[in-house]
Amino acid sequence: xxxxxxxxxxxxxxxxxxxxxxxxxxxxxxxxxxxxxxxxxxxxxxxxxxxxxxxxxxxxxxxxxxxxxxxxxxxxxxxxxxxxxxxxxxxxxxxxxxxxxxxxxxxxxxxxxxxxxxxxxxxxxxxxxxxxxxxxxxxxxxxxxxxxxxxxxxxxxxxxxxxxxxxxxxxxxxxxxxxxxxxxxxxxxxxxxxxxxxxxxxxxxxxxxxxxxxxxxxxxxxxxxxxxxxxxxxxxxxxxxxxxxxxxxxxxxxxxxxxxxxxxxxxxxxxxxxxxxxxxxxxxxxxxxxxxxxxxxxxxxxxxxxxxxxxxxxxxxxxxxxxxxxxxxxxxxxxxxxxxxxxxxxxxxxxxxxxxxxxxxxxxxxxxxxxxxxxxx
Numbered sequence: 001x002x003x004x005x006x007x008x009x010x011x012x013x014x015x016x017x018x019x020x021x022x023x024x025x026x027x028x029x030x031x032x033x034x035x036x037x038x039x040x041x042x043x044x045x046x047x048x049x050x051x052x053x054x055x056x057x058x059x060x061x062x063x064x065x066x067x068x069x070x071x072x073x074x075x076x077x078x079x080x081x082x083x084x085x086x087x088x089x090x091x092x093x094x095x096x097x098x099x100x101x102x103x104x105x106x107x108x109x110x111x112x113x114x115x116x117x118x119x120x121x122x123x124x125x126x127x128x129x130x131x132x133x134x135x136x137x138x139x140x141x142x143x144x145x146x147x148x149x150x151x152x153x154x155x156x157x158x159x160x161x162x163x164x165x166x167x168x169x170x171x172x173x174x175x176x177x178x179x180x181x182x183x184x185x186x187x188x189x190x191x192x193x194x195x196x197x198x199x200x201x202x203x204x205x206x207x208x209x210x211x212x213x214x215x216x217x218x219x220x221x222x223x224x225x226x227x228x229x230x231x232x233x234x235x236x237x238x239x240x241x242x243x244x245x246x247x248x249x250x251x252x253x254x255x256x257x258x259x260x261x262x263x264x265x266x267x268x269x270x271x272x273x274x275x276x277x278x279x280x281x282x283x284x285x286x287x288x289x290x291x292x293x294x295x296x297x298x299x300x301x302x303x304x305x306x307x308x309x310x311x312x313x314x315x316x317x318x319x320x321x322x323x324x325x326x327x328x329x330x331x332x333x334x335x336x337x338x339x340x341x342x343x344x345x346x347x348x349x350x351x352x353x354x355x356x357x358x359x360x361x362x363x364x365x366x367x368x369x370x371x372x373x374x375x376x377x
Contacts, residue, residue: 002025002026002104002105003023003024003025003026003040003063003095003097003104003105004023004024004026004095004104004105004106004107004108005021005022005023005024005093005095005105005107005108005109005110006022006023006024006107007022007107007110008107008109008110008111009110009111009112009113010110010112010113011112011113011114011115012080012112012114012115013114013115013116014055014080014081014082014083014084014087014114014116015080015082016080017079017080018077018078018079018080019077019078019080019112020075020076020077020078021075021076021077021078021093021110021112022073022074022075023040023042023063023073023074023075023076023095024073024105024107025065025073025074026105037064037065038064038065038097039062039063039064039065040062040063040065040095040096040097041060041061041062041063041095041096041097042060042061042062042063042076042093042094042095042096043060043093043094043096044058044059044060044091044092044093044094045092045093045094045109047090047092048089048090048091048092049089049090050089050090050091050114051089053081054081054083055080055081055083055087055089055091055114056078056079056080056081056091056114057078057079057081058076058077058078058079058091058093061076076093078091078112080114083116084116085116086116086117086118086119087114087115087116088113088114088115088116089113089114090111090112090113090114091111091112091114092109092110092111092112093109093110093112094108094109094110095108095109096108125155127155127199127201127202128153128154128155129199129202129204129205130151130152130153130154130157130159130197130198130199130202130203130204131151131152131153131197131204131205131207132149132150132151132161132195132196132197132204132205132206132207133149133150133151133152133207133263134207134208134209134210134256134263134266135147135150135207135209135210135263136209136210136211136212136254136256136266136289136291136297137181137209137210137211137212138212138214138291138295138296138297139170139181139183139191139211139212139213139214139295140213140214141183141186141188141213141214142183142185142186143183144180144181144182145180145181145182145183145211146178146179146180147172147179147180147181147209148177148178148179149161149176149177149178149179149195149197149209150177151177151197151204151207153197153199155199157199157200157201158199158200159197159198159199160176160197160198160200161176161177161195161196161197162176162195162196162197162198162203163176163193163194163195164194164195164196164206165192165193165194165206166193167181167191167192167193167211168191169183169184169187169189169191169211169213170182170183170184170187170191170211170213171184172193176195181193181211183211183213187213188213188214188295189212189213189293189295190210190211190212190213190253190291190293190295191210191211191212191213192208192209192210192211193208193209193211194206194207194208194209195207195209208266210253210254210266210291211295212253212291212292212295212296212297213295214295214296219248219249219296220248220292220296220297220298221246221247221248221252221290221291221292221296221297221298222246222247222248222290222298223244223245223246223247223255223288223289223290223298223299223300224244224245224246224288224300224301225242225243225244225286225287225288225300225301225303226243226244226245227241227242227243228240228241228242228286228303228305229303230303230304231304231305231306232303232305232306233305233306233308234279234305234306234307234308235307235308236278236279236280236281236307236308236309237278238278238279238307239275239276239277239278240275240276240279240305240307241273241274241275241276242257242264242265242273242274242275242276242286242288243271243272243273244257244272244273244288244290244300245272246272246288246290246298248290248292248293248296248298249292250292250293250296251292251293252270252272252290252291252292253268253291253292253293254266254267254268254290254291255267255272255288255289255290255291256288256289256290256291257274257276257286257287257288258286258287258288258289259276259279259284259285259286260284260285264276272288279307280307281307281308281309282306282307283304283305283306284304284305284306284307285302285303285304285305286302286303286304286305287299287300287302287303288300336348336349336374337349337372337373337374338372338373338374339371339372340371340372340373341371343371346373349372
């Protein structure tokens with residue numbers, strides 16, 4: 001009889017689980033049964049580089065053969081343990097007879113290699129170009145005015161500020177971003193200067209700081225937000241079109257759109273329309289500012305709007321226990337639940353249970369023809 005491994009090697013990564021290593025049993029020619037009781041031993045060779053209990057679990061043992069029986073194929077179990085670490089480690093088994101009755105086959109050593117490729121290098125994200133923010137500022141006649149330049153960087157990199165165009169009717173002093181604009185003596189009307197920001201990799205597009213040196217005899221422009229309407233609702237993702245109407249006897253020099261204190265756009269010529277692309281869910285207050293050629297500024301009435309992440313939804317309808325859940329998206333101010341028996345008169349429900357910041361649960365008594373309506377604001 002002859003015993004040996006079917007093959008001398010195999011390979012897998014550490015996610016394969018338990019594998020079985022086959023042992024080949026060959027009888028002499030003309031024989032159809034094992035000649036005598038016999039044990040074949042197998043053990044883990046010290047040359048293994050994998051660590052027991054960390055990379056694998058297996059144990060040595062023996063294969064027993066009974067005289068007169070046809071030997072069945074034998075499988076040695078090897079459990080591969082997942083670690084996820086980059087590796088190239090081996091588990092080595094050896095076979096050996098207990099006596100000379102059994103001849104060992106040509107393959108008495110089996111090497112199982114556990115491989116995990118090294119983790120790919122981190123992907124370098126492309127640098128996002130910084131943005132310099134434009135401003136329109138009112139300057140009193142013959143009065144130095146502090147100006148703080150502003151910029152944004154989508155990667156959070158620190159910014160440096162550089163003046164690219166100097167003003168014509170005054171001078172700048174200080175160190176950017178904290179500057180002081182001093183108008184020339186008795187100068188009035190419009191002025192401007194330009195700057196860029198740099199994130200250590202690239203410059204932004206230039207931004208314009210528009211200056212209006214004020215004359216008290218000049219009335220300010222009249223400006224209003226035409227769109228969107230007051231308390232308008234939008235369901236994201238969406239774009240909001242801002243349109244302003246501005247008039248002044250001296251002509252309109254510039255119109256700016258603001259969300260709170262954040263500048264959305266600066267327009268130097270009509271039509272004064274700007275598209276705010278995909279604002280995140282939330283409540284916003286929009287304002288338009290207009291500047292005339294004489295340096296006066298007009299401010300529109302604030303227009304509140306709200307962007308919803310999605311429409312309100314019913315999570316579950318009433319079951320046998322009369323319980324249902326309802327939810328509303330991020331960006332709403334709140335929600336109300338009302339009930340009715342006739343779809344005409346509605347009563348506010350006040351005993352809903354708070355599940356999360358945007359979910360409620362309500363349990364009702366088993367009364368037929370009960371209607372509910374759910375609204376958000």
